[in-house]
Amino acid sequence: MPVLDDDGRLIPDSFAIALYLEEAYPERPSLFNGEGGKALSRMVEGYSQMIVHPAIMRIALLDIHAILDEGDKAYFRQSREARLGKSFDVIAAGSEAEKAAFGAKLEPLRHMLKFQPFIGGETPLFADYIVFGALQWLRVCAGLAMLAADDPVIAWFERCLDLHESRGRTVTAA
Incomplete structure (x- = not known):
């Protein structure tokens, strides 16, 4: 947190x-441009936490585990297996299927990007940073290869990486 x-x-x-x-x-x-932006951000937060984050966890679980210090691996494994109700082996077996299904989970974002460059409209709002943070987590831990290079979500993500003097690009990708 x-x-x-x-x-x-x-x-x-x-x-x-x-x-x-x-x-x-x-x-x-x-970050919000008023009450409407706060409401939008709450909806995006729920979408991200309920749809995007669980998928990323299932996709990147083994990648995250592999980059942890040895002392943290046992706790991570035990706590994630308890949270997800499955062993690492079962989760790993479903990772490829989760990667294949991941693009469909981004369809609401993809649809919106037909009309505007950011979730916030012409410029990013906090709602953009919510989803960007989740995808940045995935990029850093496991990569974004499951999304096509011409995917509108990738174009949006690239715009987000370029924000704030391209600070998002300073974090090494998997």
């Missing part, structure tokens, strides 16, 4: 951090 330390004030949780930043720094570009 991310935690923001803003001059000694600790704010846990990504959404709470975004709300805090919006209020504490009104002179900065808005």
Whole structure:
């Protein structure tokens, strides 16, 4: 779970951090552009946490495990097997099928990108960063090879990687 330390004030949780930043720094570009953006971001957060994150976990589980320090591997395996209710072997056996099905889980995003370059419209909002964060996690741990190079989601993801002086690109991909 991310935690923001803003001059000694600790704010846990990504959404709470975004709300805090919006209020504490009104002179900065808005993360929401009003109440509609907050509502949109809540819906996108639910989509990401209920559809995208579980798929990524099943796709990247073994990749994540492989890059952990030896001391963390046993805890990771035990806690993820308990959370997912399956052994690593069973999850690994379903990884290829999950990769094949992953593109369909992004269809709502793909549909929206027919009309605008970002979830937020012409410019990104917090809703973009929610899904971008999930796909960045996948890119770093297991790669995005399951998505076609000409997929509109990849084009959107590339635009997100270019934001903020291309800081997203500074993280090495799998």
